Amino acid sequence: MEDQKNLEAVMGLIMYGGNAKSDAMEAIAAAKKGEFEEADQKIADAEASLVEAHHSQTGLLTQEAQGNHMEVTLLTVHSQDHLMTAIAFTDLAKEIIDLYRFIK
Structure with missing residues (x-):
């Protein structure tokens, strides 16, 4: 039973970490197109996934x-x-988005 809970926690780290990275990548792509509201939402989604991973x-x-x-x-x-x-x-995605915001 404990092994199953640990496996679920480990898989949660992988899943939520992967989701966060994907959302951060999508945020950069949105910022590159000047779509900063979408970029901000994707960063918020990434951070929410990181919170779940931390749990x-x-x-x-x-x-x-x-x-x-x-x-x-x-x-x-x-x-x-x-x-x-x-x-x-x-973290790096946030900096890149800020750079795109500054350039535009």
Whole structure:
């Protein structure tokens, strides 16, 4: 049962991280076309996905802090990498959008 919950949390990190990165990429594309309202909405969507990913991550961290150690697999490492990449990408997307806003 606990393994299933951990797997769901790991998959949540991957899914929400992927969604955030996709939304951030779409936000950049919208800003490039001068569609800043859409860009802002896509960034908001990306940030909402990151919040959901953090909920999954918090569950895993809480289990660890309570002494319930989980086996770290390649999938677990991949999920953390996915999340961190999505966070960095979203942060950079905001900067790129600001640059497009400044140029226009």
